[in-house]
Every structure is written in C-alpha cells, then in structure tokens.
Amino acid sequence: MAGDYIAIDWGTTNRRAWRVAADGTFGEALRDSRGVLALTADDYPAELATLRARLGDLPVIAAGMVGSNRGWREVPYVDAPADLTALAAGALHLPDAGALLLPGVALRGGERADVMRGEEVQVLGALAAGLAPADALFCQPGTHNKWIATTAGQITDVATALTGELFALLRGHGILSAMLDGPVADGAAFRAGVARGAGARDLTVALFEVRARVLLDRLDAVDAASFASGVLIGADVGARSDLKGRPVQLLASGDLATLYAAAIDSCGGTALALDNERAFAAGIHRLWEMTR
Amino acid sequence: MAGDYIAIDWGTTNRRAWRVAADGTFGEALRDSRGVLALTADDYPAELATLRARLGDLPVIAAGMVGSNRGWREVPYVDAPADLTALAAGALHLPDAGALLLPGVALRGGERADVMRGEEVQVLGALAAGLAPADALFCQPGTHNKWIATTAGQITDVATALTGELFALLRGHGILSAMLDGPVADGAAFRAGVARGAGARDLTVALFEVRARVLLDRLDAVDAASFASGVLIGADVGARSDLKGRPVQLLASGDLATLYAAAIDSCGGTALALDNERAFAAGIHRLWEMTR
Known part of the structure; x- marks a missing residue:
C-alpha cells in the first residue's frame, strides 16, 4: 500500500x-x-x-x-x-x-x-x-541490562550492567562452569542469591561462594545456576538506591521478566510489565x- | 641424603x-x-x-x-x-x-x-x-584472589574473589574483549579504574563503562585494559572495610604484586611484600x- x-x-x-x-x-x-x-x-x-x-x-x-x-x-x-x-x-x-x-x-x-x-x-x-509516565524508570534486561530514567519525557540517565554477559561467560568457561549447567528458575535458591548479591560490594566473592556452598553441601548442585543468576541479578537490581516504593517499567518477556520482577520486588520496587x-x-x- | x-x-x-x-x-x-x-x-x-x-x-x-x-x-x-x-x-x-x-x-x-x-x-x-605476625591479613592474588585473616596464629577467615578469572573471561570473550588486548600497567588509567571500582555496588555497570568511555573518547583504547583491571582489582580490594591503616601481607610477585599493592595503598591499607x-x-x- x-x-x-x-x-x-x-x-x-x-x-x-x-x-x-x-x-x-x-x-x-x-x-x-x-x-x-x-x-x-x-x-x-x-x-x-x-x-x-x-x-x-x-x-x-x-x-x-x-x-x-x-x-x-x-x-x-x-x-x-x-x-x-x-x-x-x-x-x-x-x-x-x-x-x-x-x-x-x-x-x-x-x-x-x-x-x-x-x-x-x-x-x-x-x-x-x-x-508509561513521562517521569519513569525503565529496566530492559538482556545480555546487557539497561536502566533508563526519563524526566519530563526525555531520557536523562542510563546505566548498562553486563549481568547477562557475565552469567553466560561464567556458565561457558572457568571454575564455575561445570556447576552452572542446571536450569535457572525463580525459587528459594534464586531468592537466596538475590539476597546475597543485592547491595554487595563483593560481587566476585559472592560468585565464588557458589562453588564453596556446593562443595560444603550448603547448596544443592542442581540449584547452583539459579543461585548464581540470583547473585548477579540481585547485584544489578540492588545497586540502585532509588527503587524503594518506585514503579519500574520492565521491558522484558519470558523467564528474564520473571527473574527481574522478583528481584525488583525483593529490592523494594514495583515491577510493571511493559510490552517491548x-x-x-x-x-x-x-x-x-x-x-x- | x-x-x-x-x-x-x-x-x-x-x-x-x-x-x-x-x-x-x-x-x-x-x-x-x-x-x-x-x-x-x-x-x-x-x-x-x-x-x-x-x-x-x-x-x-x-x-x-x-x-x-x-x-x-x-x-x-x-x-x-x-x-x-x-x-x-x-x-x-x-x-x-x-x-x-x-x-x-x-x-x-x-x-x-x-x-x-x-x-x-x-x-x-x-x-x-x-x-608475619600472628594476627594478620593476607592477600594472595591470582586467578582467584584469596583474602585470609589469621587470629592468634590460626586461619580464621577467608574470602575468595574471582577477580583474575573475570578479567581473563572479559578479555577472551564478549563485548569488551576487542578493547582489552592492550597491556595492563600501574598508571593513571589503572588508578582511575581502582577509584571507580573501589566500594562500588555496581561493578557490572563499571565494567560496561570501559566500552562507553572508549566510545565517547573519555578513555584511550590503549588504556582500556589497565582501566578494566583497575575496576576489578579496585572492587576486590575496596570491598574490604577493614583496610584503613592496616598492614596487608601480600603473597605475590611481579606485575600482580605491583597492581595489588597500588590498590591496597589507594584503599588506605599498607601492602607488605611477602615471598610466597x-x-x-x-x-x-x-x-x-x-x-x-
């Protein structure tokens, strides 16, 4: 036409x-x-x-x-x-x-x-x-998660987190890879990971703990991938000091939307699903x- | 004999x-x-x-x-x-x-x-x-950096950071790899990375900034590896809240000893070289x- x-x-x-x-x-x-x-x-x-x-x-x-x-x-x-x-x-x-x-x-x-x-x-x-309103905070997870803030209808801030890429690198290579081949799902292990990662200054120590917890029988091997994903997503979401009581426009679908929504809610925000x-x-x- | x-x-x-x-x-x-x-x-x-x-x-x-x-x-x-x-x-x-x-x-x-x-x-x-004295803090960098505390001659605490492994993964794969093939040395770029990484809750955002700074001409491409190494080592060292005025027994040699000593000193500690x-x-x- x-x-x-x-x-x-x-x-x-x-x-x-x-x-x-x-x-x-x-x-x-x-x-x-x-x-x-x-x-x-x-x-x-x-x-x-x-x-x-x-x-x-x-x-x-x-x-x-x-x-x-x-x-x-x-x-x-x-x-x-x-x-x-x-x-x-x-x-x-x-x-x-x-x-x-x-x-x-x-x-x-x-x-x-x-x-x-x-x-x-x-x-x-x-x-x-x-x-979404003209003053809003968007979260767009993927290989790289983007946090984008708008003010009066303009994009005023952006922070890109390597979260998805780091998880893929750790899963594909290195000391944790053999432990991370299980499924990632929202559940107790993921939530425990979010709690460990949120606000942490020692993210790389928290990641090694995946291995230590499995070796010391404090984490089931089948839950290791969910815990590690929780640590990374928790660190990503928990690094924001501006979430308390705030709606977050979540531009995602599928599993990633579920995981980020859980982490956002854990960190005091309110995840709102948005059709990207x-x-x-x-x-x-x-x-x-x-x-x- | x-x-x-x-x-x-x-x-x-x-x-x-x-x-x-x-x-x-x-x-x-x-x-x-x-x-x-x-x-x-x-x-x-x-x-x-x-x-x-x-x-x-x-x-x-x-x-x-x-x-x-x-x-x-x-x-x-x-x-x-x-x-x-x-x-x-x-x-x-x-x-x-x-x-x-x-x-x-x-x-x-x-x-x-x-x-x-x-x-x-x-x-x-x-x-x-x-x-080293019976009450001491040791730092032993490598693929995995170990922080080990002793009290009255006993090992009482350990924290393992995936610092070296993450740098190798980022250098070998992923979005930053093409930017990280330069040398890593102590200097202004490394120190700027340490300052960005030390105490940061948003390590994965700081890592993406390597790319953004190069793209926006705020970091020379040749300095990107030193800056990224500084971010990771700065996050590792800066995660410790117990360094101020404290001697750190550094079990390392070569370049890694130089880089960690610089970061420890930047974060208020005093690095002491120890022959491992x-x-x-x-x-x-x-x-x-x-x-x-």
Whole structure:
C-alpha cells in the first residue's frame, strides 16, 4: 500500500523486521539472528534486498547497533537529555539505499559515561503511547541490562550492567562452569542469591561462594545456576538506591521478566510489565513520521 | 641424603616441586603446567614417578588442588579456625605411593562459605617463620584472589574473589574483549579504574563503562585494559572495610604484586611484600616434620 515501510530493530545478535502500514499498523514480521555481529558493513545492501523480497520493496527505517561502528554506517550518538525529536534530527539518511538509520543516545555529562542503541526507541515509544509516565524508570534486561530514567519525557540517565554477559561467560568457561549447567528458575535458591548479591560490594566473592556452598553441601548442585543468576541479578537490581516504593517499567518477556520482577520486588520496587514490541512500534512509527 | 623428601605445591594449572633436605633446605626445583586440570586421577602415580626420576626416589608431601575432588584423592577440608597442627592431623597418607596429601581449609560457620587448598600452607608457614605476625591479613592474588585473616596464629577467615578469572573471561570473550588486548600497567588509567571500582555496588555497570568511555573518547583504547583491571582489582580490594591503616601481607610477585599493592595503598591499607615461595617452604617443612 502507498506509504507502507519496513521498520527494523537491528541489534547485536538478533534482528526483527516488520512491514508497517502508513497508519502505523504493524503487519508481517521476520525475526532471525542476522544481527550486526554476523555481518560486515558490505553485507547490508544485500541484507536489505532479502528483507524487501520478503516484506515488500519499501523504504526502511532501522534502529539499534546497525548504526554503530560495528554495523552498517556509524550514526553519531545524540546526547542525553534526548527525546524523539532529537533522535529524528540525528538520523542518517541513506537515499541510495532507501534507508534511514537512527542514532543512539550517549550519557556524557557528569561522572559516568554510558551509551545505548535501540533501547531509546522502546523507552520513548512507551512514553509517546502513554504506556508509561513521562517521569519513569525503565529496566530492559538482556545480555546487557539497561536502566533508563526519563524526566519530563526525555531520557536523562542510563546505566548498562553486563549481568547477562557475565552469567553466560561464567556458565561457558572457568571454575564455575561445570556447576552452572542446571536450569535457572525463580525459587528459594534464586531468592537466596538475590539476597546475597543485592547491595554487595563483593560481587566476585559472592560468585565464588557458589562453588564453596556446593562443595560444603550448603547448596544443592542442581540449584547452583539459579543461585548464581540470583547473585548477579540481585547485584544489578540492588545497586540502585532509588527503587524503594518506585514503579519500574520492565521491558522484558519470558523467564528474564520473571527473574527481574522478583528481584525488583525483593529490592523494594514495583515491577510493571511493559510490552517491548508494542513500545518499539509506537516509537519507530513516530520517528518515521517525523523524518518524512 | 637420608631424610630428604619432595615437596609439591600442586595447583589447578601449575605445579612446583622441590627436593628438600632433612633440615628444610630447599634444593633443586621443577616448575611446569601439569596442574590438576591437565591430569586425571589415574595419572598421579606416573606423574610421581617422573618427578622422582628428576628429583630423587624420595617420599612426597603435596599441598593444593591435588587433594580436591578434581585431583588425585579427595582430602576432606579442615574447618577454620585452623593451624598447622590441624592440617597435619587432617593429612591423607598414601603408604603405597609413598605420598602424603594435605587437606584444605573450609569456612563453614556464619553467613559465608569459602574454601582454600594450598594457600593455607603459605599463610601458616609465614606465621611459623616469623615473616608475619600472628594476627594478620593476607592477600594472595591470582586467578582467584584469596583474602585470609589469621587470629592468634590460626586461619580464621577467608574470602575468595574471582577477580583474575573475570578479567581473563572479559578479555577472551564478549563485548569488551576487542578493547582489552592492550597491556595492563600501574598508571593513571589503572588508578582511575581502582577509584571507580573501589566500594562500588555496581561493578557490572563499571565494567560496561570501559566500552562507553572508549566510545565517547573519555578513555584511550590503549588504556582500556589497565582501566578494566583497575575496576576489578579496585572492587576486590575496596570491598574490604577493614583496610584503613592496616598492614596487608601480600603473597605475590611481579606485575600482580605491583597492581595489588597500588590498590591496597589507594584503599588506605599498607601492602607488605611477602615471598610466597619462602612462606610455602617454611610451612611445608613444618608439616613434613609434624607428620613423621
């Protein structure tokens, strides 16, 4: 249909693409693992051709790591505080390719430095669609968990925790790996791990305790992965001193949503489930309209 | 000579063996990477035969992971508080092999659980030889850093931090790996990392900042490994609330000794260099005499 386009959430390891109608209705979708780590910069024109063969020969708007120095073309970060208008203004138009790449957001001021690429579309989309208030705290777990704060509708803070990556590294390699091949589930062992990790200054000591507890029969080997996951997620969530009595907009689904919700509630916050696909759709469609 | 024996410090990845005279004088030595991870339980008789062919057909006393469930024969842990007498009493005699395996030490009481195998010989040896006072705090960095406290000549506390292992995992795999291939040295970047990591509850956020700082030109890529090492060692050292004005007996040599000494001094302690080979020699010879 006239005015249709393709929206892509192009991340580090995964890619999701949708055909979107001019009125913002999301249609046919495609999900695969052709993330930026699987591609070189030269691969993108052919990748777009493949996507267009599936979803229609349409213009493209893409968010995420596709705009990083590991992706197709680097799009400079927009500085926080940032809103959708700033993202739209920072977009990179590639007219020959019929594509538009969105920037990420950087936190440059103050003591800390942090960056995001992709999460900002979900967060600002959630605000625009009224799914979350203009002053909110978002938590978006994954390989890297992002804590994103908004103030008066702008992204004002971000902290990225390597939580998921560290768990994967410990599970795949090293001294704990043989003990971490069990399932991870919310339960007594996970909650005990959260209690150990929350607020801990000695995270690396807490991680070695997984081994010591198993060796000394204080933790069942089958529960070791849940305990270790609890330690890491507990440290991640418990590091925030601003959770008490605060709603946390949890952009996650499945097991990770369950685990983070449990940890957030344990640390005094209130986890509110938010549909990250719906939030992305709301954000990217507004950006599409703003960049016409 | 009559009364000579072979002393072995048999660790996870490395092995050191010495011919020792009856009076405790350490002679010819052998160092290799035939640690327990390179061996199965059935390999040990042949390994001892090889060592004896080099160092003499003598009785053997061995400490370390050789007595773990990943080693030759499991020797149950001795509980803290523990001294040399307790270690000697817990040794496993293998008369057919002409060998004696020493136990490790476990911390079972209280909230935390921790274990060690091998470090206890150095710590108690240092006390026995008068290299450190009877009430002391030891720091023994490596793949796993051990903090060991002694009270009135007994090991009363231990905390193991996965510091070195985490750095190796991050350097070998994952999002930071490409940034961490530079050298690690004490300097401004390392000290900035120590300051960021010391006392931090958000270690996994601090680690992601390595990437963000490089991307945002706040850290030279060549300094990223030193900064990351500083964050991890700073978190390890800074997690201890008991360092202010306190001497720390540092059982390390080379670069790791330099880095930990810098971090200990930054966190208000006073690092004292201790020769870990001399400490091991003093401890194992006393254990040898006590188990005759």
